[in-house]
Amino acid sequence: MSLLEIKNLHANIHGNEILKGVDLTINAGEVHSIMGPNGSGKSTLAQVLARRETYTVTQGQVLLNGKDLLAMKPEEAACEGLFMAFQYPVEIPGISNAYFLRAALNAIRKYRGQEELDAMDFLPLLKEKMRLLEMDDRFLNRPVNEGFSGGEKKRNEIVQMAVLEPRMAILDETDSGLDIDALKIVAKGVNTMRGADRAILVVTHYQRLLDYIIPDYVHVLVDGRIVKSGGKELAFELEEKGYGWTEPASAAAR
Amino acid sequence: MATAATERLRNYLEAFHRLGIDAASQPAWLRALRDRGFARFCEAGFPTTKNEDWRFTNVNAIAQTPFQLARDARQLGAIYGDTLDACRIPGAACQLVFLNGRFAAELSELGSLPEGVRVESLAQGIAHDGKSLESHLGHYLNIERDAFAALNTAFIEDGAYVYLPRRTVLEAPIYFLFISIPTQHPEMTNPRNLIVAEDATEASIVEDYVSLGSGISFSNVVTELVAGENAVISHYLLEREDRQAFNVSTLRTQQGRSANVSSHSVLLGGGLVRNNVHPVLAGEGGECLINGLFIGNGSQHMDNYMLVEHASPHCSSRQFYNGILDGHSHGVFHGRIIVHKDAQKTDAKQTNRNLLLSDDAQIDTKPQLEIYADDVKCTHGATIGQVEENALFYLRSRGIDEASARSLLLLAFANECLDRMKCLPVREYLQDLVQGWLPGISTPAGDTTADNLEIARRWEEVG
Numbered sequence: 001m002s003l004l005e006i007k008n009l010h011a012n013i014h015g016n017e018i019l020k021g022v023d024l025t026i027n028a029g030e031v032h033s034i035m036g037p038n039g040s041g042k043s044t045l046a047q048v049l050a051r052r053e054t055y056t057v058t059q060g061q062v063l064l065n066g067k068d069l070l071a072m073k074p075e076e077a078a079c080e081g082l083f084m085a086f087q088y089p090v091e092i093p094g095i096s097n098a099y100f101l102r103a104a105l106n107a108i109r110k111y112r113g114q115e116e117l118d119a120m121d122f123l124p125l126l127k128e129k130m131r132l133l134e135m136d137d138r139f140l141n142r143p144v145n146e147g148f149s150g151g152e153k154k155r156n157e158i159v160q161m162a163v164l165e166p167r168m169a170i171l172d173e174t175d176s177g178l179d180i181d182a183l184k185i186v187a188k189g190v191n192t193m194r195g196a197d198r199a200i201l202v203v204t205h206y207q208r209l210l211d212y213i214i215p216d217y218v219h220v221l222v223d224g225r226i227v228k229s230g231g232k233e234l235a236f237e238l239e240e241k242g243y244g245w246t247e248p249a250s251a252a253a254r
Numbered sequence: 255m256a257t258a259a260t261e262r263l264r265n266y267l268e269a270f271h272r273l274g275i276d277a278a279s280q281p282a283w284l285r286a287l288r289d290r291g292f293a294r295f296c297e298a299g300f301p302t303t304k305n306e307d308w309r310f311t312n313v314n315a316i317a318q319t320p321f322q323l324a325r326d327a328r329q330l331g332a333i334y335g336d337t338l339d340a341c342r343i344p345g346a347a348c349q350l351v352f353l354n355g356r357f358a359a360e361l362s363e364l365g366s367l368p369e370g371v372r373v374e375s376l377a378q379g380i381a382h383d384g385k386s387l388e389s390h391l392g393h394y395l396n397i398e399r400d401a402f403a404a405l406n407t408a409f410i411e412d413g414a415y416v417y418l419p420r421r422t423v424l425e426a427p428i429y430f431l432f433i434s435i436p437t438q439h440p441e442m443t444n445p446r447n448l449i450v451a452e453d454a455t456e457a458s459i460v461e462d463y464v465s466l467g468s469g470i471s472f473s474n475v476v477t478e479l480v481a482g483e484n485a486v487i488s489h490y491l492l493e494r495e496d497r498q499a500f501n502v503s504t505l506r507t508q509q510g511r512s513a514n515v516s517s518h519s520v521l522l523g524g525g526l527v528r529n530n531v532h533p534v535l536a537g538e539g540g541e542c543l544i545n546g547l548f549i550g551n552g553s554q555h556m557d558n559y560m561l562v563e564h565a566s567p568h569c570s571s572r573q574f575y576n577g578i579l580d581g582h583s584h585g586v587f588h589g590r591i592i593v594h595k596d597a598q599k600t601d602a603k604q605t606n607r608n609l610l611l612s613d614d615a616q617i618d619t620k621p622q623l624e625i626y627a628d629d630v631k632c633t634h635g636a637t638i639g640q641v642e643e644n645a646l647f648y649l650r651s652r653g654i655d656e657a658s659a660r661s662l663l664l665l666a667f668a669n670e671c672l673d674r675m676k677c678l679p680v681r682e683y684l685q686d687l688v689q690g691w692l693p694g695i696s697t698p699a700g701d702t703t704a705d706n707l708e709i710a711r712r713w714e715e716v717g
């Protein structure tokens with residue numbers, strides 16, 4: 001069974017249709033990348049999958065591990081194994097990183113009928129994941145994302161992913177604004193998460209990240225539709241020729 | 255009208271005479287101080303909303319209630335022993351318990367304090383050390399501008415007294431627990447506290463106001479805090495009385511050269527609460543932090559009136575107040591900063607942030623800067639908003655359900671204030687307390703609403 005199955009997905013925000021019929025199937029063990037120009041609907045797709053309520057789905061179906069994702073609340077989707085690394089992680093002053101993540105992990109464990117972890121069991125786990133992303137221990141007690149640099153915020157997203165161990169992870173432009181060192185650290189973190197039970201969807205504007213997280217499949221999203229799909233070589237082609245190259249296909253699809 | 259007012263004052267007059275007889279052993283200077291307080295109170299009467307300092311708070315419910323002086327309830331202490339233990343803050347150097355405003359020795363734990371340190375009841379202090387008290391008590395509080403301060407002064411009888419000799423450093427906090435035990439007849443207490451911290455002292459002092467049982471009571475509190483040169487003193491006020499209680503608290507601090515004083519307030523309980531914080535930065539290089547959190551629900555009214563006086567150069571003051579208001583509650587933040595003519599290089603900052611959780615909750619926030627020096631830096635800012643949707647989605651996307659995510663964000667907002675508290679046992683106690691308090695708020699459950707109505711109804715009767 002596919003981990004994620006998107007069929008003819010249409011979605012709008014405030015009446016503007018952004019997704020105009022997206023079809024995509026992702027199986028466990030695969031890494032997919034969605035690329036596309038600004039405004040093509042990449043982030044909308046990620047947000048709709050994470051169940052952001054500001055978007056309205058007008059048509060289509062999405063199955064997460066065989067269950068109706070579009071009927072789930074954001075927290076239910078998370079508990080069912082979906083994770084989205086935010087393009088713009090939110091700052092939450094007053095709550096420490098460690099407290100927040102333990103609350104999240106325990107919410108998910110509780111949903112799955114597993115025992116909750118106390119602070120003593122949780123801290124070593126968190127520290128291990130933070131080391132993987134080369135984040136200092138002082139980030140444990142700092143308020144969530146507050147005063148973090150852009151790169152620190154993105155690494156913190158991957159720390160969260162590593163702790164929560166989702167089955168379906170979506171990275172929404174995690175590479176934007178990262179320097180090459182931070183990019184490598186993030187990619188290393190993501191790559192250690194690759195596995196037969198898990199699928200990863202990398203949403204990106206640039207091919208650069210795909211040098212480090214090598215996808216099995218690349219899809220090109222233009223104007224709310226996937227207009228081209230292929231292997232990793234498609235990313236290089238896009239890098240060379242630009243998105244303009246895909247447009248005739250887009251026109252043909254209409 | 256005049257007759258009604260006279261009628262109301264008669265209560266206080268009778269009480270004043272009774273106290274004169276009961277406390278006949280008070281020294282002449284104290285009786286004179288009390289006379290001045292009573293005269294001023296009679297002259298001024300309770301403030302009305304026409305008074306700019308009271309614009310957002312109507313104290314009619316206090317003015318029209320015929321309060322008696324609270325009876326001596328110390329014999330009840332033993333009965334409540336177990337209940338009391340639940341509210342004590344652990345880890346204190348000493349705990350003084352006051353029942354209906356009077357020191358209850360048998361419920362208190364004096365601990366062992368360093369040589370020369372005095373932590374005792376004000377009445378004991380007056381008996382043992384009248385001379386030093388005379389030189390401080392009533393010397394800082396301005397009874398001219400505040401009728402409640404005058405009323406408290408008129409009824410000085412007991413309270414807490416702290417004396418810290420030069421270079422005393424206390425790591426564990428000094429803890430005062432003030433308990434009101436309401437009866438069918440509305441009663442008032444006028445706790446009067448004096449804290450004298452000599453040069454280079456360090457200490458944390460907690461005042462905690464609670465009710466045992468439900469009913470109308472009025473705590474009219476004044477604390478004078480004198481901090482000598484280089485003293486580092488933290489003062490904590492915790493208000494968690496019954497929802498029918500009235501509480502007016504005034505903290506007046508006098509800071510010497512390079513003294514560093516923090517005032518932390520956490521208002522959770524009480525029906526009508528007025529929290530006055532009035533530091534005077536009287537010596538060069540002083541610093542003060544005024545930090546507060548108020549959480550209102552039902553028909554609670556919580557008014558925070560800050561008056562920061564910069565009277566010397568090179569002083570800095572920081573005000574941070576966060577409010578969380580639900581139900582029909584009404585919050586007020588009035589932050590007044592006065593920079594006197596000679597207070598050059600003043601650095602004053604004021605921030606008030608508020609979350610409104612219901613359509614009927616209300617906040618009035620008002621900065622008021624009066625600057626008579628020309629080389630100063632003063633900033634102020636206020637925000638009013640709801641729980642941020644972005645943050646809510648972020649938490650939910652990590653698996654935390656909506657209700658828990660909301661509570662977590664409220665806790666985060668509260669923690670901004672609690673995190674500024676340096677005294678660890680107090681901070682941890684307050685964090686637990688606030689965390690337990692928050693779920694009662696922002697839940698639109700039927701029970702809470704019924705409770706609110708019940709309280710609102712009782713309020714009608716009071717008014």
